[in-house]
Amino acid sequence: xxxxxxxxxxxxxxxxxxxxxxxxxxxxxxxxxxxxxxxxxxxxxxxxxxxxxxxxxxxxxxxxxxxxxxxxxxxxxxxxxxxxxxxxxxxxxxxxxxxxxxxxxxxxxxxxxxxxxxxxxxxxxxxxxxxxxxxxxxxxxxxxxxxxxxxxxxxxxxxxxxxxxxxxxxxxxxxxxxxxxxxxxxxxxxxxxxxxxxxxxxxxxxxxxxxxxxxxxxxxxxxxx
Numbered sequence: 001x002x003x004x005x006x007x008x009x010x011x012x013x014x015x016x017x018x019x020x021x022x023x024x025x026x027x028x029x030x031x032x033x034x035x036x037x038x039x040x041x042x043x044x045x046x047x048x049x050x051x052x053x054x055x056x057x058x059x060x061x062x063x064x065x066x067x068x069x070x071x072x073x074x075x076x077x078x079x080x081x082x083x084x085x086x087x088x089x090x091x092x093x094x095x096x097x098x099x100x101x102x103x104x105x106x107x108x109x110x111x112x113x114x115x116x117x118x119x120x121x122x123x124x125x126x127x128x129x130x131x132x133x134x135x136x137x138x139x140x141x142x143x144x145x146x147x148x149x150x151x152x153x154x155x156x157x158x159x160x161x162x163x164x165x166x167x168x169x170x171x172x173x174x175x176x177x178x179x180x181x182x183x184x185x186x187x188x189x190x191x192x193x194x195x196x197x198x199x200x201x202x203x204x205x206x207x208x209x210x211x212x213x214x215x216x217x218x219x220x221x222x223x224x225x
Contacts, residue, residue, distance in 0.1 A: 004187055005120055008194065012113030013066045017042040017073035018106040020149050024074075025081055027153050037149055038074025039067055045114050045144030049137055053125065104205060107146060107158070112197035115142035115169045116190045119176045123186075131177055138173025138193070139166065164204045164211060172197035 020041025024034040043060040050058035060067055118141025122134035143159045143166055150157040159166040176193025180186050203209065 004190055005117065008113040008116050008190065009066065010069070012110045012117060013042045013069050014073050015106045015108075015113065016045075016110030016145050017070035018077055019103055019110055019146070020070075021074040021077035022103050022106070023149055023153055025078070031075075031078055034078045035071055035074045037152060038077070039070045040152065041145040041149040042070035042073075042110070043067060043145065044148040045118070045141040045146075048144040049118055049121065049141045052137065052140060053121075104201075108198055108201040111142045111146070111165070111169055111201070112172060112194045114145070115139070115172045115197050116176055116193045117141055119173045119193060120186070120190065123177060123180055129181075131174070131181065134177040135170060135173045138176065139169050142169035142173065142197075162210070164200060164209055167211065168197045168200040168204070171200060 017038040020037040020039070021034050023041075024037040027033075029037065043066060046066075047058040047060055050056070050060075115138045117138075119134050119138035121141070122128060122130075122137035125133075127133045146165075147157050147159055172193040175196050176189045179189035179192050183189070
């Protein structure tokens with residue numbers, strides 16, 4: 001289980017670092033901005049989780065391995081984009097079309113990996129028999145980094161707007177916790193939660209599923225204008 005959890009940690013860190021770096025590049029941030037957003041997206045969820053658990057200082061400060069990994073990933077994304085555009089300036093126009101699916105899949109992998117990571121840490125804690133606690137930790141770990149990324153980019157957080165993003169994390173965390181609680185199969189629970197988040201995100205994107213929302217009426221639009 002420790003090996004599988006470490007693999008999920010690496011997958012989540014790299015995937016969310018890519019997501020943060022791509023988002024920074026799309027918002028025309030400089031190198032520091034790209035690296036900072038890569039790190040905060042990759043480690044922000046874990047930091048929020050540790051604060052909730054009273055794990056002070058958060059693991060990212062006591063074991064900076066994942067900070068270094070996120071920094072290297074962000075640097076790689078920055079350099080790849082920079083040299084690609086210099087080699088072919090016309091790629092600047094095509095980059096938007098390339099970034100969109102790339103951002104979606106890196107974000108989805110990071111969400112799935114860190115959702116499972118949060119659930120497992122909750123189960124391993126002294127409150128591991130509390131399903132609500134385990135699922136909440138899974139959710140916070142999964143969406144926290146993306147939430148901070150979106151706030152720093154001054155855009156509406158994905159967890160409130162796109163393709164049942166937050167709901168996928170909640171369902172995945174709940175499924176992982178239930179499988180482990182009922183069957184006692186930790187590896188099976190981890191893989192189940194991971195794949196379920198990816199499946200829900202894929203189906204939501206493919207079929208354009210979104211949770212219900214209230215659209216502004218014509219009178220509201222007229223008043224605001």
